[in-house]
Amino acid sequence: MNILVDSHTHSVASGHAFSTVEDLARGARERGLKAFVLTDHGPGMPGTTHPYHFSNLRVLPSSIMGVSFFGGIEANIMNTSGDIDLEPYILARLDFVMAGFHEICFEDHGREENTEALVAALQGPWVDAISHPGNPAFPIDLERVVAAAKENGKALEINDSSFRIRKGSHQNCLEIARLCVAMSCPMVCGSDAHYWEDVGRFDEVKALLDAAKAPEELVLNSSLERFQAFVEKRKAARQAAYAALPLRS
Secondary structure (H helix, E strand, O other), X not given: OOOOEEEXXXXXXXXXXXXXXXXXXXXXXXXXXXXXXXXXEOOOOOOOOOHHHXXXXXXXXXXXXXXXXXXXXXXXXXXXXXOEOOOHHHHOOOOEEEEEOOOOOOOOOOHHHHHHHHHHHHHOOOOOEEOOOOOOOOOOOHHHHHHHHHHOOOEEEEEOOHHHHOOOHHHHHHHHHHHHHHHOOOEEEEOOEOOHHHOOOOHHHHHXXXXXXXXXXXXXXXXXXXXXXXXXXXXXXHHHHHHOOOOOO
């Protein structure tokens, strides 16, 4: 299976990554990708960037170094209610909103409450996909999370870097992929690159998707057109949710 869009990359704005946006675009081009998404960490993570960074992503062109560009975020889930660390007026402007658990922002609350947090995030209007849900540091009810993603038209990520930096992720990720196949739930594939040479690094992801017998139509990144359609649908839903909020005095 070809993966043509990297939906999870980090620039120097994340504070602990080491490449510029142009570096990431060069990495995507050299891997033969058609697009990449900039998903710097949300402002709840110490050392990362100000909310203005995400508000101002609109100044970047839709194509950089010949590769299509999407402006997004890897937001932090901050509590068991599934709240994330960026205001709705900015979330409504972004192309792609992922959210996930990070130890520095969310402590492990146990399987039941971790699951409640992800389900709440998936049920809300702001989150398009969950990043690295297979992380064994945060045990969850995998079947319940996949069902919530499917029910709400959201996606779950298979994260290539998890196999190297989140030890023990493989079996969880394989089970998530198998459940996604069984329930026809969309998946996204991210390198989670914090350095430009890792953009489009999908060797482990591809092997896992093959093992899960995942069809291309469930892997949003396997087609630029498929990923674009998902982005447009979810962005419209976020904008509608923001427009429906009560006016602030």
